[in-house]
Amino acid sequence: MSYEQEEEDHYGPGYEVGSYTKDYNDGPYDGENDMTISTNPEGKPRILLMGLRRSGKSSIQKVVFHKMSPNETLFLESTNKIVKDEISNSSFVQFQIWDFPGQVDFFDQNFDCEIIFGGCGALVFVIDAQDDYMDALSKLNLTVTKAYKVNPNIRFEVFIHKVDGLSDDHKIEAQRDIHQRANDELMEEGFESVNLSFYLTSIYDHSIFEAFSKVVQKLIPQLPTLENLLNIFVSNSGIEKAFLFDVVSKIYIATDSSPVDMQSYELCCDMIDVVVDISCIYGIKENDGAAFDNQSLSLIKLDNSTILYLREVNRFLALVCILREHHFARQGLIDYNFVCFRQAIQEVFEVRMQVQQAHTNVHNASDLIQPLNTVAIKD
Ligand SMILES: Nc1nc2c(ncn2[C@@H]2O[C@H](COP(=O)(O)OP(=O)(O)OP(=O)(O)O)[C@@H](O)[C@H]2O)c(=O)[nH]1
DSSP: OOSTTGGGOOOOTTOOOOOOOOOOOOSOEEOOSSSOOOOOTTOOOEEEEEESTTSSHHHHHHHHHHOOOGGGGGGOOOOOSOEEEEEOSSSSOOEEEEEOOTTOOTTSTTOOHHHHHHTOSEEEEEEETTSOOHHHHHHHHHHHHHHHHHOTTOEEEEEEEOGGGSOHHHHHHHHHHHHHHHHHHHHHTTOTTOOEEEEEOOTTSTHHHHHHHHHHHTTOTTHHHHHHHHHHHHHHHTOSEEEEEETTTTEEEEEOSSOOOHHHHHHHHHHHHHHHHHHHHHSOOOTTOOSSOTTOEEEEEOTTSEEEEEEEOSSSEEEEEEEEGGGGGGHHHHHHHHHHHHHHHHHHHHHHHHHHHHHHHHHHHHHTTSOGGGSOOOO
8 A cells, every 4th residue: 555545545443463483491501511512403504703701792692682781791700611592482483693792712523613614594793893903803714714615605803892991993993904904914815705704893882783683684585575575565554764673682684675773772672661661561471471572562752753653563573663753643444554564464474474384304314324423404
């Protein structure tokens, strides 16, 4: 339905929304005591967190996925074995994060590169920008070249981390310098086809959530479909910007194709916090006491004639939109288009579920005859 023809919109308030999501098991579980790890049997993408000691790997994982407040990370102990964390809190955000100890030694015979890098979707390398980063750059080079030889499909993501302590000029300079040195070194060694992406991050602001959103998005094969749906939705509803959020982690798994500015993203994150907090305090506790359900909806009017509008998409996903107040006069149209959008998302889920099911069946069958490290990880 187009923005111009809103007169005819009808939608029923009692529409049924199914959820195609699984229950999730939150919380970390310890990995094995050694470095011999088997591949994830469900074929979920795996994200590796690597970097020197105290660069901030565990803090990132705890803040983004376990709601730890940044100040509490001061008390985190050093990781001395691989910690595997299953992130399955949304149908689209399902992956494993493996947090590596800073002193990991690739030449240790317990470190099986084939298994570790073979089943990996993305490798996040964390560099402490407040420290001298020359050692980190050598380790980055060693890690990337080792991993690339085993699996050239890995996405390499470099977090230039702890930038909260740096001035704006210093940040830009650090990024330029690290970018140049890392790429020059790879070129010299003949790895010119390796592509590194760089992000300036800190756990003390939203930059770490934004960066992780981009890392995760690259692992979602349905991303172009989701972006397309969002583009259609915003252009027909008079909306300026829309984010599809994973509510628990506040990672956005897709947005429309207009550029993302940090302020808009932060506003939307804050809105999710408000909705979840209010629901937790005043919401009616049903069976599972969830603070976010299929009735979740919120509207916030800002004093600059802007509206933030949140709607539940499924048990784990929310759509958060930013629009001008006068466009919200046509709320009926927006809501009707939203119902169409939600329906389309469900169809994407259904297809995805079928593909995953088929993948699991193939995987189970192939387990009998082939070693685990040859199993495809991506959906
Ligand atoms: N200023 C600042 N400090 C941070 C940031 N992220 C992490 N830290 C601090 O960095 C220190 C080390 O963090 P960890 O998460 O334990 O580092 P790690 O890389 O997991 O360390 P290992 O387990 O030894 O490999 C902690 O004191 C954190 O509070 C950040 O964005 N900014």
